[in-house]
Amino acid sequence: MNKNQIFETLKGNILEILPDLNPEHITLDNSMINLGANSIDRMDIIVDTMEKLNVNIPLVQFSQVSNLKELVDVLHAQQS
Amino acid sequence: MSYMLNNHNSQSLHRVTVTGMGIVSSIGHGITSFAQALRDGVSGIHGHEDGFLGLPIKLVADIPDFSLTHALESLGTLSEEWQANVTKSARRAPYSVQASIAVGMHAWHMSKLDTHSFPRNRIGLIVAGSNGSPHLQFAQYPRFQQSPGYVTPSYISRFFDTDHVGTLSELFHIHGEGFSVGSASASGNMAIIKGKQLIQLGVVDACMVIGTLTDLSPIELMSFYNLGAMGGKKYANEPHAACRPFDRDHEGFIYGHAAACLILESAMTARERQAHVLGEVLGGSALLDGNRSTNPSEEGEMAVMEAALQEANLSPSDVEYINTHGTSTPLGDQTELQAIRRVFGEHVPKIAINSTKELTGHSLSAAGVVEAVATLLQLNEGFIHPNPNLAHPIQDDFAFSRTTIPCNSTIALSNSFGFGGINTSLVLKKGQ
Numbered sequence: 001m002n003k004n005q006i007f008e009t010l011k012g013n014i015l016e017i018l019p020d021l022n023p024e025h026i027t028l029d030n031s032m033i034n035l036g037a038n039s040i041d042r043m044d045i046i047v048d049t050m051e052k053l054n055v056n057i058p059l060v061q062f063s064q065v066s067n068l069k070e071l072v073d074v075l076h077a078q079q080s
Numbered sequence: 081m082s083y084m085l086n087n088h089n090s091q092s093l094h095r096v097t098v099t100g101m102g103i104v105s106s107i108g109h110g111i112t113s114f115a116q117a118l119r120d121g122v123s124g125i126h127g128h129e130d131g132f133l134g135l136p137i138k139l140v141a142d143i144p145d146f147s148l149t150h151a152l153e154s155l156g157t158l159s160e161e162w163q164a165n166v167t168k169s170a171r172r173a174p175y176s177v178q179a180s181i182a183v184g185m186h187a188w189h190m191s192k193l194d195t196h197s198f199p200r201n202r203i204g205l206i207v208a209g210s211n212g213s214p215h216l217q218f219a220q221y222p223r224f225q226q227s228p229g230y231v232t233p234s235y236i237s238r239f240f241d242t243d244h245v246g247t248l249s250e251l252f253h254i255h256g257e258g259f260s261v262g263s264a265s266a267s268g269n270m271a272i273i274k275g276k277q278l279i280q281l282g283v284v285d286a287c288m289v290i291g292t293l294t295d296l297s298p299i300e301l302m303s304f305y306n307l308g309a310m311g312g313k314k315y316a317n318e319p320h321a322a323c324r325p326f327d328r329d330h331e332g333f334i335y336g337h338a339a340a341c342l343i344l345e346s347a348m349t350a351r352e353r354q355a356h357v358l359g360e361v362l363g364g365s366a367l368l369d370g371n372r373s374t375n376p377s378e379e380g381e382m383a384v385m386e387a388a389l390q391e392a393n394l395s396p397s398d399v400e401y402i403n404t405h406g407t408s409t410p411l412g413d414q415t416e417l418q419a420i421r422r423v424f425g426e427h428v429p430k431i432a433i434n435s436t437k438e439l440t441g442h443s444l445s446a447a448g449v450v451e452a453v454a455t456l457l458q459l460n461e462g463f464i465h466p467n468p469n470l471a472h473p474i475q476d477d478f479a480f481s482r483t484t485i486p487c488n489s490t491i492a493l494s495n496s497f498g499f500g501g502i503n504t505s506l507v508l509k510k511g512q
Binding site: 017041043047048051056 | 223226227229230231232233234237
């Protein structure tokens with residue numbers, strides 16, 4: 001998957017967990033915290049996305065991520 | 081009589097009333113529609129032609145397309161604040177927790193506790209049931225098989241039965257003592273007994289007791305099925321006729337989905353705030369058989385009914401109605417009638433008797449609370465609900481009825497017995 005496809009997958013998972021969100025607010029420079037996802041929601045969204053991308057990344061690697069763009073970058077880097 | 085009560089002068093214990101009730105079930109959500117369904121002898125058992133969850137089990141008293149919004153409909157339009165809080169609590173909540181929210185909302189609004197400045201640390205919360213949502217675990221298994229790394233992180237926050245405690249205490253701002261209590265099919269009665277004791281001892285002044293909806297996974301259902309505990313063979317094509325407590329054709333229990341809530345409250349605070357009293361818990365006893373097997377014990381059931389009556393300072397002749405455990409299991413039904421006969425003797429023909437499980441199915445952890453609600457509704461509204469399937473009672477001198485009968489009873493007994501030799505019995509009195 002390219003970065004755009006990964007972002008779309010991530011967006012889909014965010015909306016599944018937070019169905020009341022306005023999809024337009026889910027942008028690369030926004031963060032999940034800012035979108036209203038609590039710590040448990042965030043871990044669910046990341047694990048759901050890893051499953052769809054068929055990757056397994058230790059969750060500590062996401063600890064420094066501050067927005068969706070950086071999250072997509074970590075997921076993309078582990079893909080190949 | 082329990083250890084605790086032996087150590088107190090019964091005069092010094094607080095009396096325990098019921099000031100709120102709520103229910104969701106296969107025969108109606110909310111007290112009004114549930115009472116009507118009881119009166120009409122409506123069965124909630126549905127036929128699943130392709131099998132429930134794809135299993136060989138074809139008859140279940142389930143709640144198809146359960147929705148929290150629908151379950152709350154009879155409360156009318158909720159205030160903006162309540163709507164927002166319910167939406168927040170129910171967000172991502174599993175079916176069983178949503179059912180608890182629904183019954184809690186019904187009972188809470190009925191009790192009008194929210195309109196009084198009731199100290200929040202004087203309200204307790206007891207959730208009946210253990211291992212209540214194995215379906216959640218079952219749903220994780222394919223993910224685990226694919227890769228342990230894909231197990232949903234939030235599953236663990238839903239796994240403990242105390243998820244109900246957390247969710248409801250947050251929604252209703254309950255800050256007194258709270259916990260879950262497990263006693264298999266007697267969990268509901270056990271929770272009512274524990275709530276009663278908390279109030280009697282003055283630990284809290286009110287207590288929300290929730291009988292949780294037991295959401296079994298295909299594994300538990302098949303285990304029950306393979307054990308031969310489930311009915312529904314002879315009447316496989318007549319769902320409403322399949323559950324036949326105390327009838328010659330009883331074959332086993334029919335699984336049902338239901339949740340219920342009682343708000344227990346000290347008679348003193350109920351009087352002070354002029355609450356509408358829906359009933360009183362006069363006695364409640366729990367005794368073990370010392371037996372890990374699944375078979376019932378006539379001695380144990382007899383002893384627990386006697387202990388409950390003794391605690392209530394009543395004699396067998398005071399009881400006018402018995403809501404039985406009555407699961408439609410041949411040995412269980414027979415044993416319970418024998419135990420009742422030994423406790424009530426010559427009074428047996430005068431005591432109205434029925435099984436609510438014929439209509440609702442067996443809701444396992446919730447059953448005791450569901451049946452306490454059913455008992456109080458019948459006492460307060462002056463009827464005994466029918467058991468339409470009781471064509472040939474296994475014993476003919478009990479006052480069963482296939483049709484609704486009017487009654488003017490004041491005192492009732494409600495039995496629940498659970499695997500592990502757990503016997504419980506409640507003595508309930510009608511409301512004001």
